[in-house]
Amino acid sequence: MTPPKSMNPIPVGLDDGYAYTKLVLPDGRMLAIPSRARLGKANVTWIDSAEQRIFEYETETQIFAVGEVEGEPTEFDAYPFSGLNRAIVQHGLQQAGLEGHSVHAVSGLPVGSFYLKDGSRREETLARKRASLKQLVQPLDGRLPAGIAFHEVIPEALAAWYDYVITESDEGVLLEPERLQAPLAVVDIGGRTTDYVVVADQGVVHNASGSLRCGLLDVKREVGEGIRARFDLETVSERTVDASIQSGVVRLFGKDRDVADLVQRAQRQLVERLHSETQRQLGRGAELERILFVGGGTVALAAHIRDWFPNQAIAEHPAFANARGMLKYLRYVCEASDAA
Ligand SMILES: Nc1ncnc2c1ncn2[C@@H]1O[C@H](COP(=O)(O)OP(=O)(O)OP(=O)(O)O)[C@@H](O)[C@H]1O
Numbered sequence: 640m641t642p643p644k645s646m647n648p649i650p651v652g653l654d655d656g657y658a659y660t661k662l663v664l665p666d667g668r669m670l671a672i673p674s675r676a677r678l679g680k681a682n683v684t685w686i687d688s689a690e691q692r693i694f695e696y697e698t699e700t701q702i703f704a705v706g707e708v709e710g711e712p713t714e715f716d717a718y719p720f721s722g723l724n725r726a727i728v729q730h731g732l733q734q735a736g737l738e739g740h741s742v743h744a745v746s747g748l749p750v751g752s753f754y755l756k757d758g759s760r761r762e763e764t765l766a767r768k769r770a771s772l773k774q775l776v777q778p779l780d781g782r783l784p785a786g787i788a789f790h791e792v793i794p795e796a797l798a799a800w801y802d803y804v805i806t807e808s809d810e811g812v813l814l815e816p817e818r819l820q821a822p823l824a825v826v827d828i829g830g831r832t833t834d835y836v837v838v839a840d841q842g843v844v845h846n847a848s849g850s851l852r853c854g855l856l857d858v859k860r861e862v863g864e865g866i867r868a869r870f871d872l873e874t875v876s877e878r879t880v881d882a883s884i885q886s887g888v889v890r891l892f893g894k895d896r897d898v899a900d901l902v903q904r905a906q907r908q909l910v911e912r913l914h915s916e917t918q919r920q921l922g923r924g925a926e927l928e929r930i931l932f933v934g935g936g937t938v939a940l941a942a943h944i945r946d947w948f949p950n951q952a953i954a955e956h957p958a959f960a961n962a963r964g965m966l967k968y969l970r971y972v973c974e975a976s977d978a979a
C-alpha cells in the first residue's frame with residue numbers, strides 16, 4: 640500500500656446530486672462534474688494520454704467508465720448508495736487534484752430521504768450513505784485513490800441554510816445572529832428533486848419541508864421524447880439532448896434542426912408545476928423573512944422565477960450553495976463538536 644500523500648485530511652463539501660456532482664474546497668475552489676458514468680470498461684485506447692476523456696474506476700469488483708461516456712440514468716432510488724455514485728464522486732475528487740489524499744466529506748440526501756414524515760431521521764438510510772462513500776474506489780490507470788476517511792450526511796437544502804447563516808470573512812467565521820433568528824425557506828431546484836426546507840428558531844419546520852420528485856432532468860426527458868417523436872428516431876443520445884437544451888438546436892443527419900420550441904415547452908411545464916407546488920408548500924411566504932433559491936435549476940430557470948415572492952433572493956453561485964454549506968458544516972459544526 641502506498642501511504643496517503645498528506646497526513647492532514649482535506650475537508651470537502653460534496654453535493655453528489657443526480658445531475659451534477661459539486662465539490663467545494665477550503666481554498667474556495669468550486670468544481671462540478673456531470674453525474675455521468677456507465678457500468679463496464681470503456682474499451683477506448685487513448686493514443687495521446689493528455690487527451691484522455693474517459694476514466695475507469697473499480698469498486699466492489701465492478702468497473703465504471705466516467706467522463707465523456709453515454710451516461711446511465713442516475714434516477715433510481717438506490718443511486719446515493721451505488722457503485723455508480725462512488726465512481727462519479729471518486730472522479731470528482733481526482734479532478735479536484737485530491738489523488739492520494741485522505742478526505743473528510745459532508746454530503747447530502749434530499750430532505751424527503753433524510754427525514755421521516757414525523758421529523759425523525761431515517762437512521763438506516765443515513766448509515767448506508769455514510770458507509771457507501773467510505774468504500775475504496777480504485778482508479779484503473781495507476782492514479783492513487785482519494786480515500787474518504789470521515790463522511791457525514793445532512794439534508795441537501797438544509798446545507799444551503801448553513802451556507803446562509805455561517806459567513807466567512809477576513810475577520811473570521813461568524814454565525815450571523817439576525818439570520819439565525821429569522822424564519823427562512825430554502826428552495827433547492829435540482830435535477831431529480833426540488834427540496835424545500837423551512838427553518839425557524841433554528842429548527843426544521845417539518846410540515847413545510849420535504850422533497851418534490853421534479854427537476855431539470857424532467858425537462859431533459861421531455862425534450863428527448865420530443866426529439867425522438869418529431870424526427871422519428873428510435874433513440875437519441877443523452878449527451879445530444881443535453882446539447883440541444885443548451886443551444887435550442889439538434890444536429891441530425893448532418894443538419895441543425897431547431898428544437899427551441901420543445902425546450903421552451905418542457906421548461907414552461909416544469910416552471911408551472913414548481914410555481915404551484917412552491918406556493919402550496921410555502922403559501923405566500925408572508926411570515927418568512929426570506930425565501931432563498933438555490934440549486935442548478937435556479938440558474939437554468941432564473942428568468943422564470945424572478946417574481947414569485949416579494950421577499951425572495953437567489954443565493955450567490957446557487958448551484959454550489961449546498962456544497963458550500965456542507966463544507967461549512969464540516970469545518971465549523973462537525974469539527975467543533977469533535978474537539979469538544
Ligand atoms: N451553471 C448552470 N447553468 C445553467 N443550468 C445549470 C447550471 N448548473 C446546473 N444547471 C441545470 O440545473 C440542473 C440541476 O442541477 P443541480 O446541480 O442542482 O442538480 P443535482 O443537485 O445534481 O440534482 P438533485 O438535487 O436532484 O440531486 C441541471 O440538470 C442543469 O440542467
Ligand SMILES: [Mg+2]
Nearest residue numbers: 656829830934
Ligand atoms: Mg441538488
